[in-house]
Amino acid sequence: MFQLFKKSKPVKIRSYDGNKKYGVAAKDLKELLKKGCKSLQLPLPGAHVCLYSDGTKVTEEFFVTLPDHTELVLLSREQTWGGVVCDIGQLLNTDRHADGLIEAAKGLLSDEQSPKRRKILTDLLLNLEDRSELESREEDEEWFKGIDARFKTKSAYMKFNCESRIRGYMKEVDDASKTIQKAKVRAEFLKTSKSLVEMLKTARYNGCYFDRTEKEPDRLCTQEGWFTCQGSFDQDVCQSLHSINPYGSRESRIVFSTWNLDHRIEKKRTIIPALLEALQNHNTSDVNLTYFYGLLFTRENLKLVHIVCHKKGAHNLLCDTKKIFRQAGKTEKGSQKAKGRKRRLV
Structure with a gap:
């Protein structure tokens, strides 16, 4: 009979406290232990091998089944291995x-x-690499790479970042005027748009949401700069517990730009069309601009969400018809009609 020769199996091996990997080829576990102990200068008695990935102990039978170049950890008698962590x-x-x-x-x-x-x-x-405790450009130049030199602090830039998003929403409102055919309706819509801009200027475009130096009720982050995903429009909390601190590093700042200020009641599908419809037969003074302002630009209707939690399908949420028009305006009109009826009776 011919003796069958085992083929050597190449594996990668490291010690318990070493980061460097060594390539070892062995026909069986016994040979692997012998070569490994020599390379890593460990005592052979009591030495054993585990899978680097999950800590499974490698037996002679298990060794035969291992794929080539499997990562292993060589341990002395008293040592144990719990896996990659x-x-x-x-x-x-x-x-x-x-x-x-x-x-x-x-x-x-x-x-x-x-x-x-x-x-x-x-x-x-x-x-x-978190450097969130640093605030100025001088302290953390790496964080400010690619940012205009006029921004001297992280908070100032983050505030501007939020303002830019809100300005973008206002631009979408302005763009809607291009779809209006009737001159009178367009004129009323432009009045409405101008009023909304004035409200935004007063609120400084709500840049406080991203500014960690603002007071707690106004900002969306902790004092250190941590933001937490608020979950998709139809959930109360984020099921994945997403969080991020864009103040910590340049990479985190860039990743944060993919997070969305998502409208629960949708801006393009619902809010702007409802505003246009309200102005078809009414003046700007009849419309409850405070309600529309809240839906378009504030936390009343905005949720900060991780890109994974941003559902782009139809939300199927409608504006509250009871809030679209100013109640005071309706009351005033009702009073005028009542006075007219009284005059006629007299």
């Missing part, structure tokens, strides 16, 4: 300075292939 926890328990932790985390991430581990390390890096 183990070395991250060990990293955080060290006394390294923040910059040292960042470099170490980048080292772990540099050649990592595991999606789960890459996600954990990426999130860790974002937190380690």
Whole structure:
């Protein structure tokens, strides 16, 4: 009989407290332990191997089934391994300075292939690189890259960012005037638009929503700059618990630009058409502009949502017909009609 020769299996191996991987080829677990202990300078008695991904102990039978280049951890007798998060926890328990932790985390991430581990390390890096306590351009120049030089603080830029979004909503209202055929209705709509702009100027375009230096009832973030997703239009809270601090890093600031101030009652599908309809047979003075202002530009109808929670389908929510017109105006008209009837009776 011919003796069957086992083919060597290439794997990647590292020690419990080491980030560097070593390529080892072995025919069986016994040979792997022998070569691994020699490379990592560990005592062979009691040595054992676990999967790097989830900490599963590798037996002789299990070793045969491993795919080539599987990542393993070689452990001494007293050591245990809990999976990919183990070395991250060990990293955080060290006394390294923040910059040292960042470099170490980048080292772990540099050649990592595991999606789960890459996600954990990426999130860790974002937190380690957090510089939210810094406010001025001089303190954190990296955060301000690509931002106009007139902005000297993070809060000033974030306020401008929010104002720009609100101005964009106002532009959509103005653009709706182009669809109006009747000159009288268009004239009333332009009056309405002008009044809304004046209301926005008084409120400084509600830039306070993104400004962490504002008072708590006015801002949407914590004093440190953390924003929490408020969930899709049809939910009370975000089921995924999304949160972000755009004050922390340039990357977080850029990612935050994908978050939406979403209208629960939709702007284009519902609010603007309802305003146009109200002006077909009424003057601007008859319309409850405070109600429409609240729907278009305030937290009364706006929700800050992560892009994943932004549902772009029809919301199927309508304006409150009882609030579209000014009640005082109706009362005044009713009084005039009553006076007219009284004169006729006299």
